[in-house]
Amino acid sequence: MVESTCTKSVWDTKTQTFHGGQEHMFLNNFIEDFSVTTNYLSTPKGALEAAKQAIHDIHHYPAANQEPAKTCLAQFLWPTDYQQHHGRLLMGNGASELIDLVVRRCLKQQEGSSDSQPTWKGSPWNVQYQEYQRSATTNGFKILPPSSPDRVNMLCIVNPCNPTGDYFSVEPLKAWIKANIAAGGTVIVDESMQPWHSSDFRNDSLISEHAFAKEMWEQEKVSIHVMHSWTKIWSCTGLRIGSVICPTAEHCEALKKIQVPWSVNGPALKFVEAVVQDQDYLQETWQHTTRLRAHLVERLLSLNPEWIIHGKPFLSWVWVDMRTQAMADKAVELARQAGVPVRSGTPGYQCLSFVRVAVRKEPEVDVLISAWKSL
Structure with a gap:
């Protein structure tokens, strides 16, 4: 049992x-x-206290633009140039909401293509967090095995891989993406566990690979999304806090169009404001x-x-x-x-x-x- x-x-x-x-x-x-x-x-005690204090404001709607929490998170991700990339960042009710948004957006982009059924593939490892495949299956993608050599319309990799613990450093990760995604496809790289890497985590992460994301979009029309569930590193799974970094601000706007309003609640927003300072x-x-x-x-x-x-x-x-x-x-x-x-x-x-x-x-x-x- x-x-x-x-x-x-x-x-x-x-x-x-x-x-x-x-x-x-x-x-x-x-x-x-x-x-x-x-x-x-x-x-973290300070962020927990900020979330508790936010309970007193639950008679008000949370900020529809997710501010100032989103700016605080952008500053955490990109300490020196956050203003350049702020427009590519979207927060959500945990990563799960954002996963579904990106999968649905990818499906819509594939409508009218010559392929009868869009294809999906996960990481090269034998198993990974299942929410990506569940969402792809629900939305009608054809699921290919990790060992398939075929390029796919949607590629989703959890890196580091939960649960196996496998990890691509950033250059092998980029090479693997290039070898497995079809032109016009969508990529999600889940880096939820990557901040544990070290204090230098940003330099081995796709969050810093702006030129790569731009090149893939402009040359191949491949849209790369970097997903985070922030509830693991900051141990707040009950609050549901996620984010996605899109290849362009226009991609981010497309996701916002299909995202329900106020998907991140007030205590969660206040938690983020505080925790990124800790x-x-x-x-x-x-x-x-x-x-x-x-x-x-x-x-x-x-x-x-x-x-x-x-x-x-x-x-x-x-x-x-x-x-x-x-x-x-x-x-x-x-x-x-x-x-x-x-x-x-x-x-x-x-x-x-x-x-x-x-x-x-x-x-x-x-x-x-x-x-x-x-x-």
């Missing part, structure tokens, strides 16, 4: 994709959530996540040296191949019973022997390791 009955009831499996982060509400002995890839530091939080994230991840890996391999650990050292989780489905299922159940749920690789990903474990502080890791001593 990989899902409890109560967790299954949260999802309409006919229409929704399974996701972690739901079990805590059903556990009377809940200690820590290892099933989600949020920052081990929990929510440099100490990010410095602590970069300083300690790699150390804590290495500690987690060491503890896991001390239980079973035959387990295979996947993922880059800077990431906020580990992707563990426990070698058999029986062992992975038992690990999921034991973690749940101990109040420290982990993410099974079976629902959604169909990786039967895998478990995803978030990076957390040493005392909480001790609880998980203790729960798994019988494996």
